[in-house]
Amino acid sequence: xxxxxxxxxxxxxxxxxxxxxxxxxxxxxxxxxxxxxxxxxxxxxxxxxxxxxxxxxxxxxxxxxxxxxxxxxxxxxxxxxxxxxxxxxxxxxxxxxxxxxxxxxxxxxxxxxxxxxxxxxxxxxxxxxxxxxxxxxxxxxxxxxxxxxxxxxxxxxxxxxxxxxxxxxxxxxxxxxxxxxxxxxxxxxxxxxxxxxxxxxxxxxxxxxxxxxxxxxxxxxxxxxxxxxxxxx
Numbered sequence: 740x741x742x743x744x745x746x747x748x749x750x751x752x753x754x755x756x757x758x759x760x761x762x763x764x765x766x767x768x769x770x771x772x773x774x775x776x777x778x779x780x781x782x783x784x785x786x787x788x789x790x791x792x793x794x795x796x797x798x799x800x801x802x803x804x805x806x807x808x809x810x811x812x813x814x815x816x817x818x819x820x821x822x823x824x825x826x827x828x829x830x831x832x833x834x835x836x837x838x839x840x841x842x843x844x845x846x847x848x849x850x851x852x853x854x855x856x857x858x859x860x861x862x863x864x865x866x867x868x869x870x871x872x873x874x875x876x877x878x879x880x881x882x883x884x885x886x887x888x889x890x891x892x893x894x895x896x897x898x899x900x901x902x903x904x905x906x907x908x909x910x911x912x913x914x915x916x917x918x919x920x921x922x923x924x925x926x927x928x929x930x931x932x933x934x935x936x937x938x939x940x941x942x943x944x945x946x947x948x949x950x951x952x953x954x955x956x957x958x959x960x961x962x963x964x965x966x967x968x969x970x971x972x
Contacts, residue, residue, distance in 0.1 A: 747939040750930045754943050757923035758951070764840065764912050764922075768847040769905065776855030781885075783860055794856065801853035806911055809850060814842045814918045839918045847908060854904050862897035863889065895966045902959035906952045913948070923947050 779798070782790045801809070818837070866889050874884035916925035924944055931940030 742942075743934075743936050743939055746930075746934060746936045747942060750927055750936070750940055751943045751946065753930060754923050754927040754940075754947055757921060757926045758947065760840070760915075760920060760922045761909065761912050761951070764843050764847055764915065764920075765905070765909050767844050768851045768908060771844075771848040772851035772855050775852045777859050779852070779856035780859035780863060783856070784863055798853045798856055801850050802857070806846075806850060807914060807917070810846050810914055810917055813846050813849075814839070817842060817845065839920050840915075843912070843915045843918055843920050847912065850911075851904070851908055855901070858897055858900045858904060859893070862893040862900070865896045866892045891966065895963070898959060898963045898966060902956060905959070906955055909951055909955065910948060913944070 779794045782794055821837075870888050870892075871884050874888045875881065879887070912922060913924040915922050916928065919925075927940040927944050931937045
């Protein structure tokens, strides 16, 4: 087996151009999923009528179906639905010209919400319920009790799992090439297709994702050190 090191080097730097797209999808998904997942977790723990069974059904569906299936459903079904709604409302919008990265945001944000809802539910259960009740009894509002007492402690339990879910999310974004989004994988595969250097292209993809994951893990370790004080109190 001969490795074309010149192609390996050139494609590595070309594929790096897809890193901003990968990070954009990841961060955008997390910005939506974190508050939404937290709200779902609180609703489930407090057994809010209607919302609890609705959220549990949603979580079970999203966690129980393959990511690639969710991509195909949203990427193929959503444009047709939006186009039908646009025509029904008499809007002159060409839905089929929408940037596919928006569909990528939708897929990964919805999927990550379901995952983080369970992460936050487990983390919140590590904090004794009596602490919340004590905070409310001395005059804290429910929001203040969560913000000052519950969330800081739960965060120390949630961060290690959030690190895992975030790295999984980054790796899962490699599937956006199926939606014609030019990410790391799509760029490398395009170059490989022109020169038939598939092994070199996959090595580049491997190295770039490895570097991304290592960086994210280090950032989470730093964050864990910062919130560890709440766990030790």
